[in-house]
Amino acid sequence: MTLRKWLIAFIASLGLAAAVVAGFNIIVDPFGVFGDKVLKWHSYNMVNNPRVAKIGYLDQYHDRYNSYIIGGSKSSSISPELLNEYYGDDARFYSMLMYGGDFHDYEKTLYYLIDNYKPKNIVLHMSLQEISHYNESPTDFKQSLHAKVSGESQLEFYTDYLKLNPTYAYRKLEGYAKRAIDSFEYSQFIPETGVYNKVKRDAEPVDNLEAYMAANKEAFAPFGKLEAVALDQNVESLRRMKEYTEAHGATFRLITGATSEQELLSYDMEALKTYWAKLADVTDFWDFSGYTNVSGDPRYFYDTMHYRNTLGRMMLGYIFKDQEVYVPSGFGHYTTKENVREHAETVFTRPAAAASEAVKIPILVYHHIDDDPYEPNSLITPVAKFRSDMEAVKAAGFNTVFISDLIDYVDGKKELPENPLAITFDDGYYSNYEYAYPVLKELGFKATISIIGWSVGREEHRIPGKQFYPHFTWEQAKEMQDSGIIDIQNHTLDMHESEPENPAVRSGILQMTDETNGDYALALQTDVGLMERQIESRLGNEVNVFTYPFGFYSHLSEQLLKDMGYRATLTTTSGISEIKAGDPRTLFALKRINGGPEVPSETLVSRLQGK
Structure with a gap:
């Protein structure tokens, strides 16, 4: 074969190979650039690059939507379905979330949506980290904008994806074959709404903070410093977006997302105060960022940078005044140029640092004291x-304290004695007055007794024939409170029931299956509030400690009690608690050690000593 024929054959082979690669990339379409007409696996494409894949998706299905959420990955917790409900007027929202997005990306995307799809509503979700970057060059195919959005050459854009490394397409085919085994692994976006599929993360148990942090320790690692290099560029971009949106007859709403305290360590607070003042000069906005009643609780966050769908629902509930949605006190603010400086000073001032050393506090718990119970059990001593x-x-040298003394220690109002021990009693049995109170007086011990409102002074259960031990009266409670060695606290007015087999009966203070957060908040806070007022009016002491019936509690119940002003909560979780001066969060969900009949006194002391 002549050299000329070899060259022709070689060039033809290259052309054929290029055609095969191009055809392979068009058919498999791992980024959704060509509309993914064959596999129609839009979720996979959005995982690869939502900026590109969503344009490919919307070019086919944009007639299903008339409103858009634009923002970074945090904006995934703003539900399009809820926005549809709240906006009404046939609103049909789609989320344009893009991970690592900045104001340049948002602005370009907004122009494309308005020019091509004529939306009715735009919601811009911004995050604090966007202050640190603007119009950064994409490092790979996973971060670039679609050429239709960026305004770059579409010929070059499509050519780049035609000659894309075929391993991208191969991985998509490989995943397509495996998705029957693990559909979630390969469907992390919901194409119909544009948000992340967080069903697994939202099913995680979050009630126990210690367990949650143990399971997600790496997720809450420090993020590093983020400098405010894009502050002015972002403000001007916001101004252009608002003006362009409203000039085209659409509504414009700015929401700032919730931030964890771990994330807030990355920013200069003075820069954020300046940023907020400049934003408010452009538009009023709904602010949920900064140091709030939720920022210090990791259970509201998936990781350092992303808040949970739970918070997204609360944010929308606050904005649209939805009474069925519980919103923590102090979370959410409608920010205007008139109030921004005072507001920014509040949310962007770092709280005082907590003491570095935790103090171990053993808390001992008893219930009924009786030599002849109906049925002996671990709660009857x-x-x-x-x-x-x-x-x-x-004899072991413990010095007893009230739970309220622990609160004062955390607040910096008093020091704790050496070897502190808190003794507690639950329910308010008459035996506490008859047997325990005299022993405590004799030994000079303090104790906290948490009482149930409906049973105070009763000798029989309100249900005839039901087993019941007598409870002390209000007069006896007053005598003990006035003695200075007993502190009476709250154990609910009437939420101390549990019938696991009967869904119609609330389990302690827990939320019932079909109960909305708003209804639950009303039920719990009404009951606890009524009991609090009874104790304070009859006994004259401050009520700021709550003991959970049966030890049942939830993340939501903790927040509701904080909103009511409660400073400490007691559980039945076994163990020794640790508290920190300056860190009031350490006073919640305190562990206790059961006294009970089975454990010898010497063994009990060893447990209290942490041995």
């Missing part, structure tokens, strides 16, 4: 055993 426990505690 014989009289002699109780005295033995107290004498052993005295």
